[in-house]
Amino acid sequence: xxxxxxxxxxxxxxxxxxxxxxxxxxxxxxxxxxxxxxxxxxxxxxxxxxxxxxxxxxxxxxxxxxxxxxxxxxxxxxxxxxxxxxxxxxxxxxxxxxxxxxxxxxxxxxxxxxxxxxxxxxxxxxxxxxxxxxxxxxxxxxxxxxxxxxxxxxxxxxxxxxxxxxxxxxxxxxxxxxxxxxxxxxxxxxxxxxxxxxxxxxxxxxxxxxxxxxxxxxxxxxxxxxxxxxxxxxxxxxxxxxxxxxxxxxxxxxxxxxxxxxxxxxxxxxxxxxxxxxxxxxxxxxxxxxxxxxxxxxxxxxxxxxxxxxxxxxxxxxxxxxxxxxxxxxxxxxxxxxxxxxxxxxxxxxxxxxxxxxxxxxxxxxxxxxxxxxxxxxxxxxxxxxxxxxxxxxxxxxxxxxxxxxxxxxxxxxxxxxxxxxxxxxxxxxxxxxxxxxxxxxxxxxxxxxxxxxxxxxxxxxxxxxxxxxxxxxxxxxxxxxxxxxxxxxxxxxxxxxxxxxxxxxxxxxxxxxxxxxxxxxxxxxxxxxxxxxxxxxxxxxxxxxxxxxxxxxxxxxxxxxxxxxxxxxxxxxxxxxxxxxxxxxxxxxxxxxxxxxxxxxxxxxxxxxxxxxxxxxxxxxxxxxx
Numbered sequence: 001x002x003x004x005x006x007x008x009x010x011x012x013x014x015x016x017x018x019x020x021x022x023x024x025x026x027x028x029x030x031x032x033x034x035x036x037x038x039x040x041x042x043x044x045x046x047x048x049x050x051x052x053x054x055x056x057x058x059x060x061x062x063x064x065x066x067x068x069x070x071x072x073x074x075x076x077x078x079x080x081x082x083x084x085x086x087x088x089x090x091x092x093x094x095x096x097x098x099x100x101x102x103x104x105x106x107x108x109x110x111x112x113x114x115x116x117x118x119x120x121x122x123x124x125x126x127x128x129x130x131x132x133x134x135x136x137x138x139x140x141x142x143x144x145x146x147x148x149x150x151x152x153x154x155x156x157x158x159x160x161x162x163x164x165x166x167x168x169x170x171x172x173x174x175x176x177x178x179x180x181x182x183x184x185x186x187x188x189x190x191x192x193x194x195x196x197x198x199x200x201x202x203x204x205x206x207x208x209x210x211x212x213x214x215x216x217x218x219x220x221x222x223x224x225x226x227x228x229x230x231x232x233x234x235x236x237x238x239x240x241x242x243x244x245x246x247x248x249x250x251x252x253x254x255x256x257x258x259x260x261x262x263x264x265x266x267x268x269x270x271x272x273x274x275x276x277x278x279x280x281x282x283x284x285x286x287x288x289x290x291x292x293x294x295x296x297x298x299x300x301x302x303x304x305x306x307x308x309x310x311x312x313x314x315x316x317x318x319x320x321x322x323x324x325x326x327x328x329x330x331x332x333x334x335x336x337x338x339x340x341x342x343x344x345x346x347x348x349x350x351x352x353x354x355x356x357x358x359x360x361x362x363x364x365x366x367x368x369x370x371x372x373x374x375x376x377x378x379x380x381x382x383x384x385x386x387x388x389x390x391x392x393x394x395x396x397x398x399x400x401x402x403x404x405x406x407x408x409x410x411x412x413x414x415x416x417x418x419x420x421x422x423x424x425x426x427x428x429x430x431x432x433x434x435x436x437x438x439x440x441x442x443x444x445x446x447x448x449x450x451x452x453x454x455x456x457x458x459x460x461x462x463x464x465x466x467x468x469x470x471x472x473x474x475x476x477x478x479x480x481x482x483x484x485x486x487x488x489x490x491x492x493x494x495x496x497x498x499x500x501x502x503x504x505x506x507x508x509x510x511x512x513x514x515x516x517x518x519x520x521x522x523x524x525x526x527x528x529x530x531x532x533x534x535x536x537x538x539x540x541x542x543x544x545x546x547x548x549x550x551x552x553x554x555x556x557x558x559x560x561x562x563x564x565x566x567x568x569x570x571x572x573x574x575x576x577x578x579x580x581x582x583x584x585x586x587x588x589x590x591x592x593x594x595x596x597x598x599x600x601x602x603x604x605x606x607x608x609x610x611x612x613x614x615x616x617x618x619x620x621x622x623x624x625x626x627x
Contacts, residue, residue, distance in 0.1 A: 004078055007202045009195075010041045013188040017045045017151070020173045020187065021054070027150045027170045029127075029184060033192040034155040034390030035205040035368075039070060042123050042153050043078045049121050050080065050095065055148050057120035058082065058096040061107070061140065063129055066340050070366050071098040071125065086110040101129050101136045108139065111146075119148035127152040127164055128383065141165045154186075155390060192393075192429075193436030196407055205393040206404055207411040207433045209502055210426030211282070211494060215257045215275045215417035227257065229418040232427060233500060244427055247420035248382075254419045255378030261309050268316035276376060279415055280314070283374035284322060286413050286494070287353070290371055294396075294403055294410055297350040299371040302391055305358055306378045314376070315356040324353040343367070368394035375416035385425045389414055407437065408517040411502075430502065437514070477522075478504055480536045484525065493528035516562075523563045534560055557610040561602065564617040565589070573626040592617050 006014070009032070017028045028045070032038040046058045058080055060071050068084050075082035075096045082096025089097050089110040099107045122143050129136070144150045144166045152167065167178040173187045195205045215227045232240050260273045270277050280303065287301045303318070305311040308330045315328040327343045346352045347369040355370070358377075370391045379385075392412030396403040404410040416422050481503060484495050503518045526533045534556045569584055570576050578584035593602070596616035598609055605613065 004040065004044075005201070006040065006044060007037055007204065008198070009190045009202070010037055010044060013041055013190065014044050014048065016173065016188055018048055018052075021049065021149050025173060026148070027144070027152065027166065027178075028188075029152040029154075029167065029172065029178065029186040030188045030190070031154045031184070031186040032188075032190040033195055033205060033393070034387070035393035035395070036190055036192075036195045037204050038153050038155055039074050039125070040078070042125070042151050043071075043074045043080065045151060046075070046096075046121050046123060047078050047080055049149060054119070055121045056095070056118040057114075058123065059107070059120050059143065059147070060096070060098040060123040060125060061101060061136075061143070062098060062125035063101055065100060067125065068098050068100050069341065072096075089114055108142070120146075122147035122150040124150065124152045127154055127167075137165060154184075155387075191432075193432050196433065196436045201401075203407065204395060206395055207407065207437070208389060208392050208429065209411050209413045209499065210423075210430055211286075211413055211415045211496065211499075212418040212423055212426065213275070213279065213282070213415075213491075215419075217256050219256075225256075227252075227254070227418045227420075229496070230423060232423075244424045247424035250380075250420035250424075252420055253378065254380065254417065254422075255306055257417055257419075258306055258310070258376040258378065261313050266309075266313060268313055268320060270313065270317050270321075275417065276314075277317075279374050279376065279417070280318065280322070282494070283372055283415050284324065284353075286415065287372050290410065290413075296396075296403060298347070298369050298396060298403075300347055300352050300367075300369045301354045301372045301374065302370045303354060303356045303374045303376060304388055305356065305376045308358055310376070311356050311358050318354050318356065325351060326354050326356060327352055328356045330356075330358045366394065367391065368396045370394075371396075371410070371412045373412075373414045375414065375422070380419060380421040382421075382425060385422070386429075389425075389429065406517070408514050434502075477507055480533060481522065483536050484522075484529065484531075484533075487529050487531070489529050493525050495525050495529065499525075520563060520566070523560070532560070553607050554610070557607060557614060558602075561610065561614050561617065564614060564621060565592075568592075568617060568621055571624060572620065592620065595620070 013030055013032075017030070020028055030038060030041060032041065042060075046055075049055045050058070058075065060075070060082075062068050062071055072082050072084050075098070080096045081094060082098060083094070084098045086097060086099065086103075086106045086109075088094050090113045097107070097110065122140075124140055124144075127140075150166065152164070163179070164184075167184060170178055172178050172185050174185075176185055178184055178186075192205060195203055196207065197203075212229050214229055217225045219225075230243060232243065235243065258273070258276055260270045260276050261267060262272070270280075283301050283303065287299060290299050291297055303314055305314055311328060311330045315326055318324045318326040327346065329339055329343060343352065343355060344367055347355075347367050352369075355367070373388060373392060375388065377388075392414065414426065481500050484490065485500060487493075487495065490496065499521075503521055507515060507518045522533050526536065565585065565588060568575065569588055572588075575584045575588045578587070589602070592598075592613060596609075596613045598605060598613050600609075602610065602613065
């Protein structure tokens with residue numbers, strides 16, 4: 001076993017693989033979601049095979065120069081002497097060679113010069129590239145038949161496709177054929193939804209939010225093509241599912257919506273395409289919001305373009321017009337490996353704002369600092385989209401652990417136009433996220449009649465309040481959110497149906513942290529809109545012919561007070577400098593209560609007193625500085 005700490009799933013999958021290899025099985029297939037650590041899993045199994053004297057050599061075939069470097073680093077970290085230089089293959093005690101699919105000829109040639117080896121384990125990374133009809137499919141078949149053991153890995157658990165010749169000839173650990181139609185029955189599957197349910201270091205991924213905007217293109221002949229964001233949340237379920245199925249099969253060409261460059265001129269102002277400028281602007285706005293929320297300048301934006309010419313224009317635009325710290329990487333030649341290493345280093349040090357790329361950063365590249373994608377590519381194949389989205393999923397490690405404190409804390413974002421296939425892809429992944437997180441904490445709408453109230457929601461004076469998470473309360477909040485969608489600034493503040501579905505799913509989970517994060521997001525968007533959620537909710541409920549009960553008004557006041565108090569704690573001196581949270585909150589509560597002349601605890605105050613307390617806290621927030 002390696003000294004490197006493995007996640008629970010990696011330990012389990014590794015143990016099962018070794019057990020299978022100890023029997024009659026020579027092939028192993030693992031599908032694990034992007035960001036969960038499949039590279040380390042593969043390296044761990046290889047190291048255990050070497051330590052057990054079953055093999056003395058590891059051969060890895062991987063999609064790109066970028067992933068090649070990642071494999072070399074992981075293998076060396078785990079104790080396998082590895083390189084991507086095939087000349088080293090001739091050294092007798094050399095333990096590992098990593099090659100790209102495009103370098104398969106070099107690999108076969110290197111085998112002829114290998115002096116002595118007991119046997120090797122073949123690792124086929126992102127095995128969907130090795131389909132029977134692919135140029136290198138035959139190479140994989142040849143290598144597998146020479147290998148003692150073979151490990152096939154994929155980071156796209158949302159879809160398994162392609163006929164791999166080797167797999168079609170073998171059975172999995174359950175004794176069943178690997179292929180059931182076009183889908184692969186992997187020996188071990190670790191899905192995105194499973195990873196999101198893990199705690200602490202065992203979780204490698206974050207959720208992702210999808211933001212789609214309307215787009216219009218007018219051809220030279222005057223024909224207008226509009227892509228309009230569908231209101232999926234308002235559709236009946238059967239109608240929504242029908243729309244998704246049609247969208248998945250859509251043949252709509254979207255490249256023209258992203259085109260900024262003519263056949264000859266180079267326009268670094270992107271003046272010919274307001275949609276692209278708007279998407280990039282939204283991307284930077286969201287990135288800034290993410291950095292504020294994370295209290296870090298490390299998160300970066302990835303802009304994926306459709307060709308090198310567009311990439312260079314977008315790069316110049318971000319650099320010269322937006323004045324961002326930008327990096328451009330458009331080549332898959334050897335020198336791009338060094339460029340990528342430099343980019344990775346700058347991202348770790350917080351020295352970049354945006355990476356502009358065509359396809360270099362689309363698959364397997366480990367830059368966890370990427371937390372937003374602006375998608376300006378014409379490629380709408382599901383496999384490619386999943387790989388691009390996968391760039392967002394990795395958690396960012398810090399000196400004290402991970403940047404995101406909980407699964408709901410810092411979701412990534414994917415931003416593009418409302419092309420049917422893109423919307424369908426986003427919907428399916430967000431649905432998986434919502435279902436996974438609801439299962440994590442049980443789902444449902446909270447306790448029913450006769451159930452004890454939930455304890456532990458801290459009020460603005462440091463006391464604990466008992467708050468029921470009833471379905472009527474949830475329904476009222478949902479009405480308030482729907483009212484926010486009608487605001488004239490809704491689009492500017494990213495208040496749309498997708499955000500609504502995301503927030504409502506958190507409200508319905510019944511989990512304290514999820515609900516707090518939902519309310520924080522709601523109040524954040526309300527601040528952008530220039531309104532108060534309490535007023536929106538009151539108006540929304542009144543519009544339905546209902547009225548807020550006194551208990552509901554107290555709950556609203558408590559939630560608003562909690563949000564303001566959290567902002568003051570981190571923005572106002574001397575409270576933001578107090579290390580102990582409990583001490584900071586108690587002193588802050590006393591300060592606000594004294595200024596508001598509130599002589600009782602917040603929980604015992606009348607609704608008028610609570611509103612005055614909130615107004616006082618808001619005033620302190622606007623003043624800033626020292627309290």
